[in-house]
Amino acid sequence: NAGVTQTPKFQVLKTGQSMTLQCAQDMNHNSMYWYRQDPGMGLRLIYYSASEGTTDKGEVPNGYNVSRLNKREFSLRLESAAPSQTSVYFCASSLRDVTIYFGEGSWLTVV
Amino acid sequence: GQQLNQSPQSMFIQEGEDVSMNCTSSSIFNTWLWYKQDPGEGPVLLIALYKAGELTSNGRLTAQFGITRKDSFLNISASIPSDVGIYFCAGASGGSNYKLTFGKGTLLTVNP
Numbered sequence: 001n002a003g004v005t006q007t008p009k010f011q012v013l014k015t016g017q018s019m020t021l022q023c024a025q026d027m028n029h030n031s032m033y034w035y036r037q038d039p040g041m042g043l044r045l046i047y048y049s050a051s052e053g054t055t056d057k058g059e060v061p062n063g064y065n066v067s068r069l070n071k072r073e074f075s076l077r078l079e080s081a082a083p084s085q086t087s088v089y090f091c092a093s094s095l096r097d098v099t100i101y102f103g104e105g106s107w108l109t110v111v
Numbered sequence: 112g113q114q115l116n117q118s119p120q121s122m123f124i125q126e127g128e129d130v131s132m133n134c135t136s137s138s139i140f141n142t143w144l145w146y147k148q149d150p151g152e153g154p155v156l157l158i159a160l161y162k163a164g165e166l167t168s169n170g171r172l173t174a175q176f177g178i179t180r181k182d183s184f185l186n187i188s189a190s191i192p193s194d195v196g197i198y199f200c201a202g203a204s205g206g207s208n209y210k211l212t213f214g215k216g217t218l219l220t221v222n223p
Contacts, residue, residue, distance in 0.1 A: 004153075043154070043199070043213040058210065090153050098142055098203040098211050102153035 002026050004103035006091045012109045013081045021076040021106050023091030032074035033058075033092040033100060034066060043090070049074055081110045117200050117214030124190055125222050132198060132217045133184040140202035143176050143183040144211070148197045157198075158185070190221050 006023045013019055025032065034046040035058075045058030049068040063085060065077045074093075078085055086109050094100040117134045124130055134143070142161055146154035158169050160176035160183060167174055173186045183202070187194055200214040 040215070042215045043201075043211075045210060048210070092153075098201075099144065099156065099159045100211065101156060102146075104153045105151070 004091055004093055004101055006089075006103040006106050008106060009104070010107045012111060013078075014111060015082060017081050017110075018077065018079050019081065019108075020078075021089055021091070021108075022073070023075065023103060024073045025091075025093040025101075026072065027093060027095070027101070028071070029093035029095050029101075030071070031094045031096075031100075032068065033094075034064070034074070034076045035090045035092060035102075036060065036087040037090060037105075038087050046076065046089075078108075081108075083110045086110045115200060115202060115212050115214040117217055119217060120215070121218040121220070123220045123222065126190060126192060128190050130187040130190055130194075130219060131184060132200075132219075133182060134200035134202070134214045135182045136202055136212075137181070138204060139180040140204050140212075141180070142203040143174070144201040144203075145172075145174050145183070145185045146199045146201065148199065148216070150196075154199055187219075190219075192221050192223050195219060195221050 004025045030051050033048040035043045037043050044060050047066040049055045052071045067075045089106045091103040092100040115134050145157045148154045158174040163180050164178050165176040171188045197216040199216045201211040203211050
């Protein structure tokens, strides 16, 4: 069972570069999420998509954009990467409520 | 915003010992979740709690949803080396069904 799959696993970007983190889930879940995890800050919600066709801002949306491409896929885009966006990014999904299941993470370094 | 206080921040125990950790909030939650994260991996859901007073077990793990709706605890019995990791609590209130608030985590080290 793949569950939530996100790519790439590791990425190094230069300041100002753009990139997209891809996420796909095979559990037929309705809702999908992007979190970032930083030391001492815990897990913080960037954006979420309650259902296909909708997206909403979370706690820390600045500097990010998302696309819910279809029910399976939810991508996170950094248009102009900044060192403050160095973090571990987790995609997650849930069927109806907040019982969410995480992917394995994407380690992003912006230099 | 809502905050969760998770304690202890870290624990060092001997294999075979029981472990208890808890989370408290100033706000009422309708859902409590407990996750474990291994190094280099994503958080894995251990136990989900949906009703005040609910007590749920998953193998050697037991978690309870506090009656006040403002706290939850996780117990691990007879710890083993593979229990090592970071344990997170998370809560959600009824007004924001898609937004979990996470605790800062408890780092558990088990000495064989």
